[in-house]
Amino acid sequence: MAWYVTIAVILGPLFVLMGLGLPVAFAFLAVNLVGSYILMGGLSGVEQLVLNTIDSVSSFTLIPIALFMIMGEAMFRSGIAIDLMDTLDKWFGKLRGRLALMAVGGGVLFSTLTGNSMGSIALLGSSLTPEMEKRGYAKPMSLGPILGSSGLAIMIPPSSLAVVLGVIAEISIGKVLIGIIVPGLLMALLYIIYILGRCHLQPELAPPFDVPKVPFGEKVSATVINILPLAFVVFSVVGVIFLGLATPSEAAATGAFATLILAAARRRLTPKVFGDTMFSSANISVMVLLIVSGAVTFSQLLAFTGATYGMVDAVLALEISDSAIVFAMIMLVAFMGMFMGPLPIMLITLPIFVPIVLQFGFDPIWFAAMYLVAIETGATSPPFGAALFVMKAVAPIGTTMADIYRAAVPFIICDLLAILLLFFFPALVTYPVDLMFR
Amino acid sequence: MDQSLDKLRHIFSRLNLLCAILGAALLFFIATIICFEVTVRAFGGSSRLWVIEVSEYALLFITFLGAPYLLEKNAHVVLDLLYASLSRKPRLIVQTLNAGIGFAVCGVLTVVGIQVVLDQFSTGTREVTVMRPLSWWITASLPLGMGLMSVQFLDQLVRSFRGEVL
């Protein structure tokens, strides 16, 4: 079977099942079940599906998602997040879209601690969106910035995906980590321009806060009370990694604890708040993990059919210039992200792409940077980008999938723009690397 | 008939809730042990190798213990593009179909999951890790969760046949 037929045959039922309202996780399970039965020798294929599913969930790389969920829920339920926004309102109340900008800022900040964008969404989504909504922010301005900026997690070191890329592609991890910083900041900049522009054109999306002239002293005291203690939380995540006290995954746990301690110190951690925090963060983790595991085993099935390899070969067989082929590779990666997880995509494409890029004589670090932006774009792309489902799990009740898709699209366009800029201006990547490694 | 069905529902509902609470407790447990590990290490203590591994297994149990409760509450992530706009009649049909598919999938995975557990039990397979636990302990989480979820889907099926829109 041609690769596109295979993909259609496998993706078709997935579309239909999800479209009919079967929960996403079970739609994946159903397709995986039938697929492994047909492809991998009947019942033994299903036995293998059980083993693969177990393997995909019991993974240390997923632990930060659950732990950041605790952090986000604790911030929201103990009112720490609300205080933070109140204080920001006192300072920047007249600035339209200030909370959306804060989400981007938060994305940048938290990107310094995890290589997994889902952890970022978990944290920012659960702590910020309910309150943003209350303050009259429309969905594109509350969900979008979080979806967009969460992807910065893999663009700013430490980034476990960048390291995995270095390992699979056998290129310098250090250079990749330096090379992706400017692209990451470029993306953040594009998001900010978009937010400011859209708020200017459609002011109703992000209402300003009518500040009844707050005295300066009150602003300062609010900052001291509500924002400074957050430095403790930030330290417990970023600081411990920086000082070599914890690995990035472990830092999620210290962050969760620091948030609980902060809530307790402010006498907000009643037994009810604590119980609710743990119960709902466990619940959301369950939804997300079940989907992630379904998606991982789905990717394995796709890889087994050889369709993904066929897709890769088809792109390489295009009769276009070398640099156009490189661009097509990057676009293929973003496309695969619409229905596959980052890791399987990397395992399938990198060992094939990187030697070709080298053979063409291009800089592999430049390629790696665009590649990671593409991976990131794919993860937030409809219909099946995993980040979208995570957002759906943490978003306030009543948020539809269509809301999330609509919110994501402008940020995907920003990402594609970033890829184009990097493609035409490789110096954005290579200059900092040369500076550091001369 | 109705009464005993309600009673049964009540029992399973309690069971689901209990599992979900257990899952939440496990989540707090892993946050605690990882934090403890970091703290002890920061003060020059040695590393406890089992922490990472126990957390991984706990994650598995959190997932499969918590999933049945969420299914009961209809809280799993749904792609609601089309489904939400349906009127009563077609919605009932789709709902029945979904419950049927869910029941079949979870049912099969329960049975096959138990088979895998029994097989690993009889061959004495262990995980290739620091702690080397017997694999069947780990694998058992899946049929446990899937079993409870097939009961939930069965209940949805029953309700659908009775014309209840969920």
Next chain:
Amino acid sequence: NAVTLAPKPVYINKPFAQFVEEVNEKFAGEIEITWRGGPEVMPPFKQAEGVRNGAMGMTYTSPSYYQGLVPTSGTMNLSFKNYDEISATDYHERMTELHAEKDLILVGEIPATQLNFQIYMKDEVSGLEDLKGKRIRVFPTLLPLVQALGAEPIVLPMGEIFTALERGAIDGYMQGPLGQAEQFGGLVKTVIQPGVYRAGFPVLVNKDIWAEMSPDLQQRLTTFLRDDFAPRMDSIWAEDIAASRKAMEEAGFKFLELPADEAARYEKIAMDAAWDVTAANAGADIAAELRGMLDK
């Protein structure tokens, strides 16, 4: 259908790619191997189980990945002999029996004696004594050795080695000899020489598929792998290792050559520690029997 421990184009699969090609040509009409891919198709630690239950027909995997199923499988790493020397003993025959007990067919191994494990340290190290108390990232298989050296083994996901090393959460790690300069250039100061253990990658086949083959065909395939193909593969890595060493030296890695007696002590510690664990997991008798065949 076959699956491998690493994605298709990765260097470690080079000999397997050739194996697939040669088998498909030599046994045309009798055996056809379709290589589906690596960990993107089936998680590495579940591949042997996949062959056992029939979801996959064949795997080329790491012996340590399925020690949970066949407790003696890891012994394939525990030797300083080369392939021909091991092949002269009954080791492969004995291992075939031990695999059969768990319903797995061991066709043979594709050896890579030169791909041993080396200790890479962030700081300068002047001897084994300096490793005491250091945090070293390992695969679970290498854990007994690191413990026996008085260092502290740490188990981390691959993706975190770099950051952990950079920030000092770990002091070193153990890996094979290839690809290190590219990945960890600038972070590693010392590589301890010699490396320890050996690499050999078992080729496993599902027992039902095996049973469908005639005894004659089974014999011919086994003989082809064990007596023709494997000996040819054992020393193909020399060039790559030399190139990789050169790259590491250029990247500032210093090679610490242990003095002969210290090296001997190190090798003994490595073997004793690993065999003790094998004895505990698989039984003292079988461990002693296998060790008798593998020790120099």
